[in-house]
Amino acid sequence: MKTVGTVQELRQFLRPLRDRRIGLVPTMGYLHEGHVSLIRRARKECDVVVLSVFVNPLQFGPREDYDRYPRDLDRDARIAEQAGVDVLFAPSVEEMYPEKPLTTVTVSRLTDRLCGASRPGHFDGVATVVAKLFHIVEPDRAYFGLKDAQQVAVVERMVRDLHFPVEIIPCPTVREKDGLAVSSRNVYLSEEEREQATVLSAGLREVAEKVQAGEMTRSRQVIDYLQGRISSKPLARIDYVDVLTYPDLTPVDALQGQRILVAVAVHFGSTRLIDNVILPEKEEVPCSER
Amino acid sequence: MKTVGTVQELRQFLRPLRDRRIGLVPTMGYLHEGHVSLIRRARKECDVVVLSVFVNPLQFGPREDYDRYPRDLDRDARIAEQAGVDVLFAPSVEEMYPEKPLTTVTVSRLTDRLCGASRPGHFDGVATVVAKLFHIVEPDRAYFGLKDAQQVAVVERMVRDLHFPVEIIPCPTVREKDGLAVSSRNVYLSEEEREQATVLSAGLREVAEKVQAGEMTRSRQVIDYLQGRISSKPLARIDYVDVLTYPDLTPVDALQGQRILVAVAVHFGSTRLIDNVILPEKEEVPCSER
Numbered sequence: 001m002k003t004v005g006t007v008q009e010l011r012q013f014l015r016p017l018r019d020r021r022i023g024l025v026p027t028m029g030y031l032h033e034g035h036v037s038l039i040r041r042a043r044k045e046c047d048v049v050v051l052s053v054f055v056n057p058l059q060f061g062p063r064e065d066y067d068r069y070p071r072d073l074d075r076d077a078r079i080a081e082q083a084g085v086d087v088l089f090a091p092s093v094e095e096m097y098p099e100k101p102l103t104t105v106t107v108s109r110l111t112d113r114l115c116g117a118s119r120p121g122h123f124d125g126v127a128t129v130v131a132k133l134f135h136i137v138e139p140d141r142a143y144f145g146l147k148d149a150q151q152v153a154v155v156e157r158m159v160r161d162l163h164f165p166v167e168i169i170p171c172p173t174v175r176e177k178d179g180l181a182v183s184s185r186n187v188y189l190s191e192e193e194r195e196q197a198t199v200l201s202a203g204l205r206e207v208a209e210k211v212q213a214g215e216m217t218r219s220r221q222v223i224d225y226l227q228g229r230i231s232s233k234p235l236a237r238i239d240y241v242d243v244l245t246y247p248d249l250t251p252v253d254a255l256q257g258q259r260i261l262v263a264v265a266v267h268f269g270s271t272r273l274i275d276n277v278i279l280p281e282k283e284e285v286p287c288s289e290r
Numbered sequence: 291m292k293t294v295g296t297v298q299e300l301r302q303f304l305r306p307l308r309d310r311r312i313g314l315v316p317t318m319g320y321l322h323e324g325h326v327s328l329i330r331r332a333r334k335e336c337d338v339v340v341l342s343v344f345v346n347p348l349q350f351g352p353r354e355d356y357d358r359y360p361r362d363l364d365r366d367a368r369i370a371e372q373a374g375v376d377v378l379f380a381p382s383v384e385e386m387y388p389e390k391p392l393t394t395v396t397v398s399r400l401t402d403r404l405c406g407a408s409r410p411g412h413f414d415g416v417a418t419v420v421a422k423l424f425h426i427v428e429p430d431r432a433y434f435g436l437k438d439a440q441q442v443a444v445v446e447r448m449v450r451d452l453h454f455p456v457e458i459i460p461c462p463t464v465r466e467k468d469g470l471a472v473s474s475r476n477v478y479l480s481e482e483e484r485e486q487a488t489v490l491s492a493g494l495r496e497v498a499e500k501v502q503a504g505e506m507t508r509s510r511q512v513i514d515y516l517q518g519r520i521s522s523k524p525l526a527r528i529d530y531v532d533v534l535t536y537p538d539l540t541p542v543d544a545l546q547g548q549r550i551l552v553a554v555a556v557h558f559g560s561t562r563l564i565d566n567v568i569l570p571e572k573e574e575v576p577c578s579e580r
Contacts, residue, residue: 007453018308102398103417103451109392127393128452135453161393162418163297163425 001081003088007136010050010089014137020047024139024166026130029053029090030070030184031079034174038143041171043084050137051085057093058101059125065270070184089137096132105131107154107161110249114150114263115274118239126151127158134166142166147173147181149261149276153247172282173275175201181275193268196233200264200275203229207262208277211255219243219253222262230266239265239272246278255279291371293378297426300340300379304427310337314429314456316420319343319380320360320474321369324464328433331461333374340427341375347383348391349415355560360474379427386422395421397444397451400539404440404553405564408529416441417448424456432456437463437471439551439566443537462572463565465491471565483558486523490554490565493519497552498567501545509533509543512552520556529555529562536568545569 004010014022023046025038031053042049053076060066073090080088104124110116111123134142144152152170159168174182179201180194189197203226210216216225226241245252246261263276294300304312313336315328321343332339343366350356363380370378394414400406401413424432434442442460449458464472469491470484479487493516500506506515516531535542536551553566 011455099450101451102400103448104396104398105452106394106396107392108394132451132453135455138455158393160389161391161422162395163422165301165425165428 001077001085001088003077003090005089005091006095007091010087010136013087014048014050017048018138021141022046022048022050022137022139024050024052024133024137024142025085026052026054026133026142026144028055028069028184029076030072030187031076032174032182032184032186034145034147034182036079036083037174038145038171039080039083039085041169042141042143045169046141049084049086050139051080051088052133052137053088053090054096054129054133056096056125056129058097058128059122061119061121064119065185065188070187096129101128104128105158105162107158110150110154110157113244113249113251114240114242115148115265116150118265123151123154127154130155131158131162131164134164139166141169143169143171145173146170146278147183147275149246149263149278150249153249156247179205181273183273185271185273188271189268193235193271196235197266197268197273199230199233199236200266200273204262204264204275204277208279208281211260211262211279212281214256217255219251219255219260222255226262226264230264235268237267239267291367291375291378293367293380295379295381296385297381300377300426303377304338304340307338308428311431312336312338312340312427312429314340314342314423314427314432315375316342316344316423316432316434318345318359318474319366320362320477321366322464322472322474322476324435324437324472326369326373327464328435328461329370329373329375331459332431332433335459336431339374339376340429341370341378342423342427343378343380344386344419344423346386346415346419348387348418349412351409351411354409355475355478360477386419391418394418395448395452397448400440400444400447403534403539403541404530404532405438405555406440408555413441413444417444420445421448421452421454424454429456431459433459433461435463436460436568437473437565439536439553439568440539443539446537469495471563473563475561475563478561479558483525483561486525487556487558487563489520489523489526490556490563494552494554494565494567498569498571501550501552501569502571507545509541509545509550512545516552516554520554525558527557529557 023042105127156168178198207222222243223241230236241264244261246259260279265274313332345359395417446458468488497512512533513531520526531554534551536549550569555564
């Protein structure tokens with residue numbers, strides 16, 4: 001595996017490979033099994049696998065965890081190589097933003113709710129850095145995890161609206177044995193928080209079954225149930241619980257006959273976790289089969 | 291010359307040519323000698339020349355001339371073929387915007403003044419459609435006329451900020467024998483307006499000479515002179531006269547020792563004309579040598 005830190009080195013590496021199918025897995029590093037599942041999928045489908053590791057300051061709010069976001073490039077490089085990455089692109093902030101950026105890519109409406117409402121500017125930062133990465137790598141396919149379902153919806157819409165010559169491959173959320181969605185931020189959790197945080201996946205499992213069994217037919221029921229279930233955990237502080245159509249992210253009342261996203265964001269101490277389920281369900285990847 | 295109306299046809303045409311140097315000349319059609327000079331330059335420097343003709347509704351304000359903007363695709367096709375275009379891309383509005391676009395590319399600060407101040411949203415529309423065209427065509431080089439100097443500055447900044455793999459080639463303004471900058475909008479002018487409109491290029495010539503001779507050393511002198519000169523024409527209604535650094539477009543007082551843009555926008559009847567000079571000057575292309 002080759003590791004490069006500059007746009008120029010990366011482009012030079014990719015130049016003779018332009019006629020091959022190039023897959024990009026864009027990440028903020030501190031790789032976990034979720035990222036590994038994206039890399040494995042890219043490895044299966046593409047000739048060249050590019051992994052980017054960049055903690056993008058633009059997508060963090062002023063009171064968010066940019067500074068303390070976990071970083072360990074040596075560990076990332078070992079995991080990436082083992083998972084089948086051909087080239088690891090790990091640029092500095094100065095390399096990605098050599099001057100104060102004046103250009104922003106904004107996706108409206110889809111970003112009004114959920115994490116877009118809680119984290120103003122977050123999705124501008126995401127869309128802008130993804131556009132940059134697409135221009136730097138020029139991939140044929142790019143792999144994103146559905147744990148960030150709103151991010152997938154936003155990137156897919158940006159690609160369609162701006163005619164990016166890239167195919168977005170959304171990949172299922174990877175979970176720990178007890179159901180917790182894997183996330184770089186899980187390392188922040190205390191043992192007690194970690195234990196109580198399983199309420200997110202458990203609650204989402206429960207509503208998924210109730211909706212699919214026809215026991216819940218309205219968004220309000222789903223939201224009320226999840227709010228009650230999550231609030232039963234003393235360390236949980238709910239940011240949002242919402243039900244929207246997917247991938248159009250519009251509010252919805254009756255649940256039957258459409259694809260819906262049930263999404264939650266919950267603080268445990270200073271750590272904010274997100275999780276979701278898209279109904280009707282496709283398969284998810286349990287940790288044991290990673 | 292091949293003419294295509296859809297993104298798919300264009301990509302299909304370009305697919306076997308991807309290892310050649312592709313030049314894009316993006317236009318709103320109703321081709322004039324300014325466009326022809328861009329095409330000829332692209333023809334000289336590139337293996338494949340793509341001309342896009344698209345009157346982009348996104349860059350027109352609600353009270354602007356989108357509906358009456360001149361269009362004549364047959365004429366454009368004849369001129370394009372003669373000038374050396376390989377493929378003319380003339381998509382419909384539905385082809386470029388198959389659904390309500392939610393994604394916008396915004397370049398801040400550079401768009402606060404000049405045409406950006408007079409035409410709110412204009413440069414969002416320009417940046418967004420240029421991003422789309424770059425993704426559709428994937429050109430190596432793209433050719434823009436310096437008559438729209440602010441547009442060139444905005445597009446160059448967008449390319450740099452978002453790492454587009456495209457080289458922007460700014461090309462000098464082409465002028466009629468009497469100095470009027472050629473523009474598709476010149477067809478709107480009455481004979482009397484047309485005659486008085488020469489005050490723009492004449493005034494700009496005069497200040498260029500005075501600045502280069504050291505007779506004018508401050509922005510204020512340039513602005514006062516031009517305002518007086520243009521106001522002497524009874525049919526002229528000034529939108530703006532401004533002096534900024536180029537290409538950074540920041541206000542400037544002392545003129546020596548930096549590259550500056552002297553730019554004007556003036557209404558003659560219902561027609562809004564723009565013109566500018568960048569100092570110190572490089573060569574311009576007179577009509578006789580086109």
